[in-house]
Amino acid sequence: MRVSIFITCYNDTLFPQTGRAMVHVLERLGHHVEFPAGQTCCGQMHYNTGYQTDALTMLPRFVEQFRGAEAVVVPSTSCVTMMRDHYPSMAQRLEASGKYPGIVAEVNALLPVVFEFSEFLTKRLGLTDVGAYFPHRVTYHASCHGLRGLGLGDGPESLLRAVKGIDLVTLPDIERCCGFGGTFAVKNAEVSSAMLAEKVQGVLSTGAEVCAACDNSCLMHIEGALHRQRTGVHTMHLAEILASEPEPNIAAEVRSGDVVAGDSEAVVWV
Amino acid sequence: MGLSTDGQALDPRTAPEFQTAARSVLNDAQLRKNVRHATTVIQNKRAKVVGELPDWQELREAGGALREHTMKFLDAYLEQFEANCTRAGGVVHWARDAAEAREIVVRLAKESIGDAPSEVIKIKSMTTEEIGLNAALQEAGITPYETDLAELIIQLGKDQPSHIVVPALHKNRAQIREIFQREMHLPHLGETPQDLADAARSFLREKFLRVPTAVSGANFLVAETGGVCIVESEGNGRMCLTLPRTLITIAGIDKVVPRFADLEVLLQVLPRSATGERMNPYNSIWTGVHPGDGPEQFHVVLMDNGRTDVLADEHGRETLHCIRCGACQNACPVYRQTGGHAYGSVYAGPIGAILTPQLQKMEHAESLPYASSLCGACYEVCPVKINIPEVLVHLRSRVVERKTAGLRVLTNAEALAMKTAGSLFRSERRFRAAQRLARMGQGVLARKDGSGEKWISWLPGLLGGWTQVRDLHALPDETFRQWWEEREKSKKHAGGAA
Numbered sequence A: 001m002r003v004s005i006f007i008t009c010y011n012d013t014l015f016p017q018t019g020r021a022m023v024h025v026l027e028r029l030g031h032h033v034e035f036p037a038g039q040t041c042c043g044q045m046h047y048n049t050g051y052q053t054d055a056l057t058m059l060p061r062f063v064e065q066f067r068g069a070e071a072v073v074v075p076s077t078s079c080v081t082m083m084r085d086h087y088p089s090m091a092q093r094l095e096a097s098g099k100y101p102g103i104v105a106e107v108n109a110l111l112p113v114v115f116e117f118s119e120f121l122t123k124r125l126g127l128t129d130v131g132a133y134f135p136h137r138v139t140y141h142a143s144c145h146g147l148r149g150l151g152l153g154d155g156p157e158s159l160l161r162a163v164k165g166i167d168l169v170t171l172p173d174i175e176r177c178c179g180f181g182g183t184f185a186v187k188n189a190e191v192s193s194a195m196l197a198e199k200v201q202g203v204l205s206t207g208a209e210v211c212a213a214c215d216n217s218c219l220m221h222i223e224g225a226l227h228r229q230r231t232g233v234h235t236m237h238l239a240e241i242l243a244s245e246p247e248p249n250i251a252a253e254v255r256s257g258d259v260v261a262g263d264s265e266a267v268v269w270v
Numbered sequence B: 001m002g003l004s005t006d007g008q009a010l011d012p013r014t015a016p017e018f019q020t021a022a023r024s025v026l027n028d029a030q031l032r033k034n035v036r037h038a039t040t041v042i043q044n045k046r047a048k049v050v051g052e053l054p055d056w057q058e059l060r061e062a063g064g065a066l067r068e069h070t071m072k073f074l075d076a077y078l079e080q081f082e083a084n085c086t087r088a089g090g091v092v093h094w095a096r097d098a099a100e101a102r103e104i105v106v107r108l109a110k111e112s113i114g115d116a117p118s119e120v121i122k123i124k125s126m127t128t129e130e131i132g133l134n135a136a137l138q139e140a141g142i143t144p145y146e147t148d149l150a151e152l153i154i155q156l157g158k159d160q161p162s163h164i165v166v167p168a169l170h171k172n173r174a175q176i177r178e179i180f181q182r183e184m185h186l187p188h189l190g191e192t193p194q195d196l197a198d199a200a201r202s203f204l205r206e207k208f209l210r211v212p213t214a215v216s217g218a219n220f221l222v223a224e225t226g227g228v229c230i231v232e233s234e235g236n237g238r239m240c241l242t243l244p245r246t247l248i249t250i251a252g253i254d255k256v257v258p259r260f261a262d263l264e265v266l267l268q269v270l271p272r273s274a275t276g277e278r279m280n281p282y283n284s285i286w287t288g289v290h291p292g293d294g295p296e297q298f299h300v301v302l303m304d305n306g307r308t309d310v311l312a313d314e315h316g317r318e319t320l321h322c323i324r325c326g327a328c329q330n331a332c333p334v335y336r337q338t339g340g341h342a343y344g345s346v347y348a349g350p351i352g353a354i355l356t357p358q359l360q361k362m363e364h365a366e367s368l369p370y371a372s373s374l375c376g377a378c379y380e381v382c383p384v385k386i387n388i389p390e391v392l393v394h395l396r397s398r399v400v401e402r403k404t405a406g407l408r409v410l411t412n413a414e415a416l417a418m419k420t421a422g423s424l425f426r427s428e429r430r431f432r433a434a435q436r437l438a439r440m441g442q443g444v445l446a447r448k449d450g451s452g453e454k455w456i457s458w459l460p461g462l463l464g465g466w467t468q469v470r471d472l473h474a475l476p477d478e479t480f481r482q483w484w485e486e487r488e489k490s491k492k493h494a495g496g497a498a
């Protein structure tokens, strides 16, 4: 299948290793991956902070970049939720402005082929085992947008359960928010921190070496506290775990994702 | 007896911003423990009884549709209620705002009291809290006695409600015992729930039998019959509704339902969502007056107090569908940390975050729509399917509209930052340039940790909140798009060489 990646602005800038891992998994599964170069941001930060007029202007760019895509795959539950929940009404506002004739129809045609990464694997391709190997103790943070926004249910964990060597432990209170919430983490820093403290306690109680999720924004927040507290626990996007392969001889740091010399496509995730 | 509520009243017009109020609550370990415990217990009870109903989602759907329909024809249903209530012997009054409502209730109470001692008994009512009725009664020389156990605790403790269903949820048993010991003059009061309930019972019984005027709120007003419905768990409500000579009910205009049969849905979803009970122990519905049975005089005050303004906002109006079950408060991870008082309004938690600023015509409580991580737990439990996150985001846009009107955007750091970011995202070239600049700019902030990775542990200005308790991974040397382009290039080279 021809798969177009929408990397999202923050993954592009802060978490390129997630994008590389996603490309690696998709190509390993035999798909042809494309990356439309003009893409930037889905508009979520602006929309959710109340700057909806600014968010509106980002939709035409998205449509233009992904017009005609067979599948658009996104490594972020919150961005996909944003698109599904708000793009239809945003398109209507744009169409009503008279400047973007036909955008409602375009958005309606495009949205059904937009998938969050784990959702693409489980729901669109019907897979659980993607041939990964990751001999570590892992716990999975469900993320509110994955759980309630997209209704991913057991999907991501079913992918993790199929990873060879993995020791998957359920996170207590898995349905509870970690306290990130975009600009909430800055505007209400103290409350956000209090929520984070409970989440971190939960992660530590599992004894996991790695906390995984389908959303790097939650992970950036959780990782920030895990690192500040010198817990030694790492965070990884689900794609990075699924990209890991049985290469026990090559030692690489968790989340380093280095390109192995001589082969530009072999990314090793140990 | 010190029955005055002279603790600082929750008034959104004067309350500090949520983030400021929350900061001080977060230091109160006991309060946070109480809130965490209580909300967890109620949530679990709710989950159990909701789980018993195979048609729960259909019931929510029906509840939502019912409320939506009612709001669409609110004017007609209110008039129908007025006509039917009047026909049954009730007297209906209309109050435009809180001041008018207080004035009407005080006047009616005075008329009823006559030469008797100036007292009224009260059933728990958030509407009376909304308008500060107790203070108004006291100012007029009338002593209100709260008869709901939790409200009694609040009143005796000179406290404020922190939850719409369980107003004293932030207090634990030991603290309640202490209040009772002090205020009821019972130094030897025991500490079991039974002891506390017994103390409250004997304290209140005498008042039920003596005071001939009662004030209540309402859960529902039935347009079809003119009946008023109240559900409760303790029986104090039933006493107030049956023993006094005069009953004064005050209700927001949003409390009306079209038909008696509509209660079939609402009385299934409300108790399950509110207290985790299949049915409330006491369900009272009364219609007008009946000679020889119950109050001789019955008044209903229908109050607007900002509700028609809420109704006028197409994207905000579903807020009025609320049936005040409090499930969203129990489910909210923010409320879980702060409890109710930080919201500076008698309506706290997610429902408070959308209702309060709207009732204030967006002139106050502008920080409340931001008191949420938009996690959606509230929407998931709401028995009438109010999409609270959606309304929160809509209200944020109304706050921003006010904040950025005209040139004000230039003096607002956040607005300026958002506008700048917006312009970056509109151009791939500018976005790339910004990515480069950010990488250069972080130079002075990023430091290597023990494993040689670069982290940032201090950020300036608006972003400082982040680094109070978290580090931030430094920007990687290469963005995804740079990696991709390099890869494509080397692929091409490889292809060309072959």
Ligand code: SF4
Binding pocket: B273, B321, B322, B323, B324, B325, B326, B327, B328, B329, B351, B378, B381, B382, B383, B384, B385, B386
């Ligand atoms: S908004 Fe919904 S969940 Fe919250 S109190 Fe109202 S009815 Fe209950």
